[in-house]
Amino acid sequence: MKMSDVAKLANVSPATVSRVLSNPDLVSKETREKVMEVINKVNYKPHIVARQFRTKETKIILVVVPDITSAFFSRVLRGIEHVAVKNGYQVILGDTENDTDRELEYINLLLQKQADGMVLLTARQDKEKLEEIAEHFPMVLACEYMDGSNVPTVSIDNISSARKVTEHLIQQGHTKIAHITGPINVVLGRDRLRGFQQAMMSHDLEIDSAYIQEGDFTFESGYNQMLKLLALEAPPTAVFAFNDEMGMGAIKAVKDSNLLVPNDVAIVGFDNIKMASVIEPNLTTIDQPKYEIGKKAMELLLNLINGEALQKKRFVMKDELIVRESSELVKNMP
Amino acid sequence: MKMSDVAKLANVSPATVSRVLSNPDLVSKETREKVMEVINKVNYKPHIVARQFRTKETKIILVVVPDITSAFFSRVLRGIEHVAVKNGYQVILGDTENDTDRELEYINLLLQKQADGMVLLTARQDKEKLEEIAEHFPMVLACEYMDGSNVPTVSIDNISSARKVTEHLIQQGHTKIAHITGPINVVLGRDRLRGFQQAMMSHDLEIDSAYIQEGDFTFESGYNQMLKLLALEAPPTAVFAFNDEMGMGAIKAVKDSNLLVPNDVAIVGFDNIKMASVIEPNLTTIDQPKYEIGKKAMELLLNLINGEALQKKRFVMKDELIVRESSELVKNMP
DNA sequence: CTGAAAGCGCTTACAG
DNA sequence: CTGAAAGCGCTTACAG
Known part of the structure; x- marks a missing residue:
């Protein structure tokens, strides 16, 4: 069923059917109703791809x-x-x-x-x-x-947000702070790392290179990288995870190692997804609007x-x- | 830039350009390369809506x-x-x-x-x-x-799965079992409720009508309905939640009421989403493939x-x- | 207010 | 292997 078929049934031209559909004000009430009746009776649906092709709009x-x-x-x-x-x-x-x-x-x-x-x-x-x-x-x-x-x-502003959340850890008295980054080939990974570094440097804190571990956004990678950090000779006392998913993974890793969050290791995330306020302990994070x-x-x-x-x-x-x-x-x- | 423009630049017909793009085997190597060269030089992209319109395939x-x-x-x-x-x-x-x-x-x-x-x-x-x-x-x-x-x-088979998970609770010794349902106007809500009822009835267990509370798939509704159940004069000792989201909400509600899962109230969910194995206590559930x-x-x-x-x-x-x-x-x- | 006609950019059956 | 031509189903400028 195409527009010309509808037109025939309604005894009008295809142009009129088209107007009824796209620009009904151009058509008299009488004609419009006649056409609509046919359209409804045969359940005609215009072929949108044809319309898109004609109007150049999708x-x-x-x-x-x-x-x-x-x-x-x-x-x-x-x-x-x-x-x-x-x-x-x-x-x-x-x-x-x-x-x-x-x-x-x-x-x-x-x-x-x-x-x-x-x-x-x-x-x-x-x-x-x-x-x-x-x-x-x-x-x-x-x-x-x-x-x-x-x-x-x-x-x-990811750099400043990352700086802010890192400084929060510093204010809590932490000096041995690690960062589980996002993929470093993604700009967000680089920017949050930069914010982390800025905060550490401006407080004259050293960044142990083993304290920088790259994750891939996932819960699992947060979990695994946290286990790595805990296995260090001098493990960090606080960790900034690139996002909440990885932060939650990190929390799980700490718990599974029979340690406490935040007493043994403080953890912060980023994004403020819903689960961040549900998981226990609730996750400190940066809220993005x-x-x-x-x-x-x-x-x-x-x-x-x-x-x-x-x-x-x-x-x-x-x-x-x-x-x-x-x-x-x-x-x-x- | 359209196909006919490319054709002109390559000194062939539009038909040939079309063939190069959709059916290159029909074109001689020489012609094909000539056309491809032009296509690459001008970075021609075919107008897909036109193609879709023509071929009736999207x-x-x-x-x-x-x-x-x-x-x-x-x-x-x-x-x-x-x-x-x-x-x-x-x-x-x-x-x-x-x-x-x-x-x-x-x-x-x-x-x-x-x-x-x-x-x-x-x-x-x-x-x-x-x-x-x-x-x-x-x-x-x-x-x-x-x-x-x-x-x-x-x-x-949602009915049988719901029956299975309810029977698991019964086998754990529970008799006062509640069900936080999904929306009852959705077939899945009705089917899982039916499975719950079947399990209860086949074990001659009564279903207190206050033990059936309708949720809306969300964590929050699981939380709220669980609080309602806990406020009953005789609260249930086990709850089957329609899905894991609501199950996790229910767990949170139990914890917030200073009660323990599963000691005071056992909770089971449905779906086996990733978080079900992360939340504490881990959530018993039905795994859907x-x-x-x-x-x-x-x-x-x-x-x-x-x-x-x-x-x-x-x-x-x-x-x-x-x-x-x-x-x-x-x-x-x- | 309505219709006839052109045309959007492709593809493909047909002919050579 | 290649081209000329028809046509997919709409919309819209133009004419009346």
């Missing part, structure tokens, strides 16, 4: 996520989705599973006009290339970013799609240090 | 998820994705946030030919309607199903898309009871 936003499993990204997604749906766009997700090839495949969807715009929650491509694409297609980065790129970006990041990113993308100029390219959202049991020695001592 | 699979946040569904998704990608399909996700209207919107994408097929991880539509659609479009249900529908479906469910569902969908007949419509996957600390009294007593 009304689809593609969001690329490095890991759909992650509690962190799902909150960001919600922010994106809500703004998109309110503006008549549908959101589809591409999960890369941290694979840059799959990231590239999704970016190609944009180049091939299968979406009107794209939010990248992971940006591990060549910078020049991505900038080149962003010049021609609506695209915004969120959470992850590229050093000194001019692609519109929404994120927190996940929903707002998504919301802001989608708003910027709408601006780009509508050809509006952006006031600025880089939006730095406010983070917050949330101190909980996993790093507060005092409260836990009777 | 090579896209739409997966509809009730809650993208859920650790359970993300594993199912992985199974779907892996099979899809291996077969040249791209997976896009639609998150309904448990809203049946949004479910319907995504289903409309299929009707409008914006995807070649669809896996529904939530099926809360009118049965006749969904069956009607499934007759004309490739569609499979996974995890959630519809009573007595003939839409291809992959899931576990999440990845395999997704894999199987996608395989069935490929069959449907390729017009192959299915050997059968209903696939029941194997579940497994995983007994952990949250329900095993003995091991925890010194």
Whole structure:
């Protein structure tokens, strides 16, 4: 059943059926009702691909996520989705599973006009290339970013947040502080490491190179790297984990080693996912305004799609240090 | 830049360019190389929407998820994705946030030919309607199903699994057993409740109606309903929660009430998400073969898309009871 | 307010 | 192995 069939049944031209569907005000009430009746009777659905092909619009936003499993990204997604749906766009997700090839495949969807715009929650491509694409297609980065790129970006200031959470540990009296990093080939991994180093150095604390262990975002890697740290001759008394997942893994490793958090080892995470306040002891962490990041990113993308100029390219959202049991020695001592 | 422009630059017809891209074997090596050179030089990307319009194929699979946040569904998704990608399909996700209207919107994408097929991880539509659609479009249900529908479906046997986990509690000596259900308007909520009732009745145990409390899948609802149960004059000594999320909420509620799991109240969940083995005490649960469910569902969908007949419509996957600390009294007593 | 007609960018059956 | 031509199902500028 196509539009011309409907037109015949309703004794009008295809153009009129099209108008009834896309621009009903242009059609007289009488005709409109006649056409709608036929449409409903035969349950006609327009072939959207044909429409997209004709109008050059898909009304689809593609969001690329490095890991759909992650509690962190799902909150960001919600922010994106809500703004998109309110503006008549549908959101589809591409999960890369941290694979840059799959990231590239999704970016190609944009180049091939299968979406009107794209939010990248992971940006591990060549910078020049991505900038080149962003010049021609609506695209915004969120959470992850590229050093000194001019692609519109929404994120927190990861360096300063990492510094803040590390300084919290220092203020608790720790001097032997380790850091379980994210993947160092990802900018976030590097930036949080940098913040950690800045805090240590500004307090004249030494960083034992064995105290820097690289993880891969997962609970398991946090667990394993923590076991490594505990096996050192002089284990740290405090650990800053790149994210809450790894922080929780680290807590589990400490417990499994018959040690106490925070008494033997204090642990802090990053992101403030829901589980951070559920696990015991509750995890000290940096709260990222996940929903707002998504919301802001989608708003910027709408601006780009509508050809509006952006006031600025880089939006730095406010983070917050949330101190909980996993790093507060005092409260836990009777 | 369109195909005819490339054709001109390469001194061939558009048809030849098209063949180079979609069916290179039909073109002589010489011509092919000449064309590829131009394509690379101008970085030509075919307009995929035009191709889709022409071929009536999108090579896209739409997966509809009730809650993208859920650790359970993300594993199912992985199974779907892996099979899809291996077969040249791209997976896009639609998150309904448990809203049946949004479910319907995504289903409309299929009707409008914006995807070649669809896996529904939530099926809360009118049965006749969904069956009607499934007759004309490739569609499979996974995890959630519809009573007595003939839409291809992959899931576990929720009734028997719920019976199994309840009987485990009975075997531990419990008689006062409560059930925090899922939403009763969802088939899974009803089926697991039924399994619970079957187990209780077949052991001649009474079900106090106050022992049935309805949750909404979330940690918070598990927490709140558990507090309600604990406030009863005669609180239960064991609780079967619809899923692990709610089970973990229930554990938290018991702890916050200064009671012990499993000594004061045993708790069991359902799904075996990763966190179930991390939380303390570890949560007894039913393992669903999440990845395999997704894999199987996608395989069935490929069959449907390729017009192959299915050997059968209903696939029941194997579940497994995983007994952990949250329900095993003995091991925890010194 | 409505219709006839052109055209969006591809693919493919047909002919040579 | 290659090209000319038709056509996929819509939308919209134009004319009336």
